[in-house]
Amino acid sequence: MTETARELEDIQLMGRIAARDRRAFSALFARHAPLVLGVLTRMLGRREEAEEVLQEAFLQAWDRADSYDPRRATPRGWLLMISRSRAIDRIRSRQARTRREEEVQKGPDWRTEVEPVGTAALEASERAERVSHALDVLPEEQRRCIELAFFEGLSHSQIATTLNQPLGTVKSRILLGMRKMRERIEPPTERP
Numbered sequence: 001m002t003e004t005a006r007e008l009e010d011i012q013l014m015g016r017i018a019a020r021d022r023r024a025f026s027a028l029f030a031r032h033a034p035l036v037l038g039v040l041t042r043m044l045g046r047r048e049e050a051e052e053v054l055q056e057a058f059l060q061a062w063d064r065a066d067s068y069d070p071r072r073a074t075p076r077g078w079l080l081m082i083s084r085s086r087a088i089d090r091i092r093s094r095q096a097r098t099r100r101e102e103e104v105q106k107g108p109d110w111r112t113e114v115e116p117v118g119t120a121a122l123e124a125s126e127r128a129e130r131v132s133h134a135l136d137v138l139p140e141e142q143r144r145c146i147e148l149a150f151f152e153g154l155s156h157s158q159i160a161t162t163l164n165q166p167l168g169t170v171k172s173r174i175l176l177g178m179r180k181m182r183e184r185i186e187p188p189t190e191r192p
Helices: 003-018 022-044 047-063 075-106 119-136 140-150 156-163 167-185
Strands: none
Touching (some): 022 047, 047 075, 140 167, 156 167
């Protein structure tokens, strides 16, 4: 089966999952869980934790299947994006727990200024939303190249092969798309 045929079949599965078809969900899980688990294991460094996050990610995919948009990502890319986001949340939670434990062991230091609870998470959420909006306004060709590179982890040459485009074209689309996104995400710097 070609990559395009597999993507089309996955898109059909997503439609059935949105209609609460458990068989379609099982088929999608069987097809993509090994890849997603591999990515999560590399990110988290712990197989048990990766398996937990895998379950959370696929549960989220089940719950939000009706929000899947095939124009924005392939089902595999969408699953990887959800999984990556869950893994990052897990890593941040782990780091926060470690910091809290270190602070408790150190004892209180009343001279340090305390950051309001949730500020980092709020900033991360706002940043993710800005990135998502910036990605939405890109031309389809640039958005697709960026999604394949950053959400599916393909190399430039793999993207060129997947899209049947010259390597230079793929690199240019990624570069231009990233510049456009940066312009939308970062506020313009004021000159004195």
